[in-house]
Amino acid sequence: MAIVDNPRTLDLDDIQGMVSKGYGKLYKTAYFFLKVDEAKKAKLWLKEIAPFIDSANIKNTSEKTLHLAFTPSGLSKLGLSQKNIDAFPTSFVEGVSTENRNRILGDYGDSDPQNWRWGAQQSDLDILLIFHASSVESLNAFIEEQKGIIEDNGGITIVTELKGFLTEDNKEPFGFHDGISQPIIKGSGRPGPENDIVETGEFLLGYKNEHGQYPFSPLLEENQGNLTLLADDIAGSGKKDLGRNGTFMVFRQMEQHVDKFWNSMEEKTKNEDGSVNEDAKIKLASKCIGRWPSGASLVNFPDADPGGSLDNDDFSYADHDPDGLKCPFGSHLRTNNPRDSFRWYNKEQSLKVSKRHRIIRRGRSYEMPVNGNEDKKEVGLQFICFNTNIELQFEFIQHAWSNNNQMRHLSNDIDVIIGVPPENDPNNKNVQFTVQAEPVNEYYDGWERFVTIKGGEYFFFPSISVINFLSTL
Amino acid sequence: MVIQNPVSLQIPLIQSHVDKVTEVLHQGGKGNPCLEEGVFPFQKLESVHFGRWIIIPAKGSLPASLFYAANIDGTAENHLNEIVTNIPEGLDKILEHCPDYPVGDARNKTSRLNYLKKYEIKTQGFYTGAPNRTVKQVHQEAALHQAIKSYIKDNKGRWKNAKDAFSAIKERFKNDKQWDWAKERYELPKVNIPATILFVLLMLILLPFILFAILMIRLFYEPREHPKKLSQNQIPKEKLKALKNQEDIIYQNQLSQVFDTKTGLRRIMLRFLLWSTTKASRYIFVKGQLFGTPTIHFARWVLVDNGKRFIFFSNFDGSFDEYLGDFVDNNGWGLNLIYGAAKGYPKTYFMIGGGSYKILEFMGWGRNTQVPSHIWYSAYPWYGQQQIVSKTILRTEIFNSKTLNEKEARNILKDI
Numbered sequence: 087m088a089i090v091d092n093p094r095t096l097d098l099d100d101i102q103g104m105v106s107k108g109y110g111k112l113y114k115t116a117y118f119f120l121k122v123d124e125a126k127k128a129k130l131w132l133k134e135i136a137p138f139i140d141s142a143n144i145k146n147t148s149e150k151t152l153h154l155a156f157t158p159s160g161l162s163k164l165g166l167s168q169k170n171i172d173a174f175p176t177s178f179v180e181g182v183s184t185e186n187r188n189r190i191l192g193d194y195g196d197s198d199p200q201n202w203r204w205g206a207q208q209s210d211l212d213i214l215l216i217f218h219a220s221s222v223e224s225l226n227a228f229i230e231e232q233k234g235i236i237e238d239n240g241g242i243t244i245v246t247e248l249k250g251f252l253t254e255d256n257k258e259p260f261g262f263h264d265g266i267s268q269p270i271i272k273g274s275g276r277p278g279p280e281n282d283i284v285e286t287g288e289f290l291l292g293y294k295n296e297h298g299q300y301p302f303s304p305l306l307e308e309n310q311g312n313l314t315l316l317a318d319d320i321a322g323s324g325k326k327d328l329g330r331n332g333t334f335m336v337f338r339q340m341e342q343h344v345d346k347f348w349n350s351m352e353e354k355t356k357n358e359d360g361s362v363n364e365d366a367k368i369k370l371a372s373k374c375i376g377r378w379p380s381g382a383s384l385v386n387f388p389d390a391d392p393g394g395s396l397d398n399d400d401f402s403y404a405d406h407d408p409d410g411l412k413c414p415f416g417s418h419l420r421t422n423n424p425r426d427s428f429r430w431y432n433k434e435q436s437l438k439v440s441k442r443h444r445i446i447r448r449g450r451s452y453e454m455p456v457n458g459n460e461d462k463k464e465v466g467l468q469f470i471c472f473n474t475n476i477e478l479q480f481e482f483i484q485h486a487w488s489n490n491n492q493m494r495h496l497s498n499d500i501d502v503i504i505g506v507p508p509e510n511d512p513n514n515k516n517v518q519f520t521v522q523a524e525p526v527n528e529y530y531d532g533w534e535r536f537v538t539i540k541g542g543e544y545f546f547f548p549s550i551s552v553i554n555f556l557s558t559l
Numbered sequence: 560m561v562i563q564n565p566v567s568l569q570i571p572l573i574q575s576h577v578d579k580v581t582e583v584l585h586q587g588g589k590g591n592p593c594l595e596e597g598v599f600p601f602q603k604l605e606s607v608h609f610g611r612w613i614i615i616p617a618k619g620s621l622p623a624s625l626f627y628a629a630n631i632d633g634t635a636e637n638h639l640n641e642i643v644t645n646i647p648e649g650l651d652k653i654l655e656h657c658p659d660y661p662v663g664d665a666r667n668k669t670s671r672l673n674y675l676k677k678y679e680i681k682t683q684g685f686y687t688g689a690p691n692r693t694v695k696q697v698h699q700e701a702a703l704h705q706a707i708k709s710y711i712k713d714n715k716g717r718w719k720n721a722k723d724a725f726s727a728i729k730e731r732f733k734n735d736k737q738w739d740w741a742k743e744r745y746e747l748p749k750v751n752i753p754a755t756i757l758f759v760l761l762m763l764i765l766l767p768f769i770l771f772a773i774l775m776i777r778l779f780y781e782p783r784e785h786p787k788k789l790s791q792n793q794i795p796k797e798k799l800k801a802l803k804n805q806e807d808i809i810y811q812n813q814l815s816q817v818f819d820t821k822t823g824l825r826r827i828m829l830r831f832l833l834w835s836t837t838k839a840s841r842y843i844f845v846k847g848q849l850f851g852t853p854t855i856h857f858a859r860w861v862l863v864d865n866g867k868r869f870i871f872f873s874n875f876d877g878s879f880d881e882y883l884g885d886f887v888d889n890n891g892w893g894l895n896l897i898y899g900a901a902k903g904y905p906k907t908y909f910m911i912g913g914g915s916y917k918i919l920e921f922m923g924w925g926r927n928t929q930v931p932s933h934i935w936y937s938a939y940p941w942y943g944q945q946q947i948v949s950k951t952i953l954r955t956e957i958f959n960s961k962t963l964n965e966k967e968a969r970n971i972l973k974d975i
């Protein structure tokens with residue numbers, strides 16, 4: 087696939103950096119959930135830290151970065167009127183957990199939001215503050231400094247602190263190289279594989295999306311605050327646009343059951359005499375993911391892992407693996423982005439569909455003691471993604487693709503990494519994973535869930551000028 | 560061969576009973592999806608693929624009415640008979656709220672049947688995703704598919720090539736009495752070529768009139784259409800919530816919409832387009848896709864209240880957003896042609912442009928015109944439309960066909 091130019095047209099200085107930058111060298115992360123106690127003081131704090139928010143400008147190569155995201159209650163407590171909050175998309179206003187969303191996302195049983203440690207509008211989760219730094223020491227120093235500022239301010243309190251990290255080889259807890267496939271925002275100035283360059287409006291409000299239209303953006307229904315900081319609605323309604331250069335952020339804390347994952351792979355691939363078949367075990371796990379542990383694509387390397395650390399994303403399915411013989415149809419990779427081979431559609435139609443359902447992933451691993459016991463560790467993924475339409479992007483991927491047990495000709499397969507079958511499907515205990523093979527397909531049964539949701543929320547991730555605007559309410 | 564048919568009943572309501580009958584149907588939300596037997600146990604009707612009871616709300620001078628819709632095997636006559644025979648009590652509980660429903664001694668099988676027949680109306684537009692299959696057949700073929708899969712799994716590594724594997728499977732299943740039903744000859748629905756040619760010819764003959772109509776609509780109708788541009792976010796929150804609370808519970812979902820019909824040429828064109836869609840569905844779209852959309856089990860359009868309003872009902876796989884998005888991706892222009900006749904539809908251009916392509920506005924319109932399906936039933940709540948189609952294909956390959964060469968065998972095996 088051709089690497090194509092992607093001339094810069096966006097005002098990168100106004101966009102929060104995380105949307106377009108992965109901070110691959112800033113290994114350590116902290117997430118603070120803040121509660122607003124006193125609006126007036128909280129706004130002073132916003133004003134004070136806003137200049138330190140990292141922007142999407144690649145010239146900024148700070149060693150420590152700061153980002154901010156808001157829930158509806160946060161916006162409300164800062165003084166945004168109810169009428170203006172109601173102008174936000176329903177998914178954001180309602181939050182990640184409603185009766186219907188729990189079903190769509192598969193949040194039941196162990197993942198029931200009632201058992202979550204944060205989010206689902208259960209606690210005083212108003213503002214999310216995200217830190218990135220290169221080492222534990224620099225992160226800690228950074229956090230201490232910021233905690234000092236928060237304490238001095240007195241208008242906000244820290245409710246919960248979470249941590250996250252990237253390893254140097256960027257492996258997630260199951261042991262697979264993560265963070266490779268990403269869409270590239272059109273207009274960001276970054277060149278990339280043609281099929282990965284996606285219309286700006288899929289990731290930033292105020293620009294046209296893959297439908298050739300402006301995504302639904304929160305417009306100011308009644309004037310308040312310093313309006314000169316806001317852009318006009320580009321769609322021409324005459325209202326001010328709170329969304330432009332901002333986006334929505336999905337955050338889900340996902341515990342990964344690493345032992346269960348590998349035991350299950352081992353059980354399913356044992357030799358006839360009952361001995362462990364190490365190669366077969368890794369191969370099955372890789373088939374489930376859609377890449378080898380090194381990150382090498384199964385399409386480019388169908389037989390064995392070439393090793394090393396590969397972050398090549400320049401591959402597609404239609405020409406090289408139309409029947410899923412290399413990268414199975416049910417693999418995490420292929421279900422979550424079918425690329426140029428969706429259903430039986432031709433390449434062009436497939437790409438059109440795939441590009442309308444992409445997300446920018448900014449997840450990081452975490453490790454935390456279980457109930458304060460330092461010897462027992464809970465590990466997992468702080469899953470974060472950006473999209474302008476949560477229903478048609480994140481939720482669509484999770485529901486229509488990962489949780490869908492009947493993609494293509496598959497009849498009871500889900501994405502075994504993150505898929506969840508419907509709660510009352512009588513067959514939900516018997517989900518399968520099919521490895522397309524010749525002369526006949528191979529079926530693996532008896533899957534448990536390897537991921538449990540521990541927390542989550544939907545956030546508004548505004549532009550830097552809108553953060554400044556919020557401080558003027 | 561059994562053909563699926565639509566049954567549509569529009570039954571008047573005693574206007575002061577609308578709330579009461581809503582409660583009877585709604586059953587505290589248990590009616591949709593109707594997984595257990597409730598007030599109207601569809602489970603007792605063998606011929607039903609999908610069924611629903613809704614209330615068409617009163618609007619202006621048009622009164623509220625009840626609407627019953629079912630997609631059935633065989634004839635409407637048989638189906639109505641099945642209802643009055645198998646669920647008379649349930650029927651009474653609902654129809655007690657309708658004017659002149661027989662009471663006391665006058666209420667019996669015949670009088671009930673006559674009452675139903677009196678309100679049967681024509682279904683102008685109808686699409687079947689998996690034509691010519693009975694409910695029973697759908698279930699049987701699913702069981703066969705499952706058994707074949709298990710057999711392949713149990714024999715992992717045994718076959719050297721696809722041909723051997725296919726012969727072994729064939730042998731195994733042909734010789735098992737349990738699957739005797741599958742030996743009965745079954746022809747997959749085929750595109751009806753003579754009918755298609757006639758249909759296309761007719762369209763060509765009518766083309767000048769169609770183009771003229773499009774031009775007239777462009778000149779005299781579209782400029783006067785000023786829909787409210789609502790997105791889903793601007794639909795009253797309570798309404799949206801009530802609708803969503805009944806969605807995404809089983810593999811399929813339902814959509815019931817009620818529209819006010821535009822007048823004049825728009826209304827005439829609507830009748831013509833629904834007629835064409837029905838014909839095209841019977842003769843051309845017989846392989847599981849309606850204009851490329853592969854997730855629709857059944858869909859219907861019915862003119863009600865003397866054409867002043869029309870309804871759209873569908874049974875589909877996936878969520879509301881997925882379904883409407885899929886439709887727009889595949890044939891937004893087809894949606895525009897038909898729904899352009901509905902008041903409030905996003906502005907069209909030359910009947911086919913605009914409209915649904917304004918996807919947010921289109922989805923908002925979709926929600927705004929949606930009404931709750933108080934009772935909604937699926938005979939096979941966990942089967943996707945394409946799976947139903949491909950399981951029939953597998954059955955015919957195993958039981959009807961001759962010996963296959965390697966490539967043909969591989970083509971079948973890869974989809975199991």
Ligand code: HEM
Pocket residue numbers: 258260262263264265266267268340341342375377418419420422423445447466467469480483484488503504537
């Ligand atoms: C603990 C949970 C998860 C694990 C262990 C995991 C792991 C991975 C890995 C190893 C890759 C391949 C690396 C890459 O291509 O970047 C990947 C790709 C991907 N994942 Fe996940 N993931 C998880 C959750 C999710 C969730 C919740 C979603 C969205 C609903 C998601 C969406 C994707 C997408 C879109 C890709 C890229 C596919 C492509 O573009 O080809 N993942 N994931």
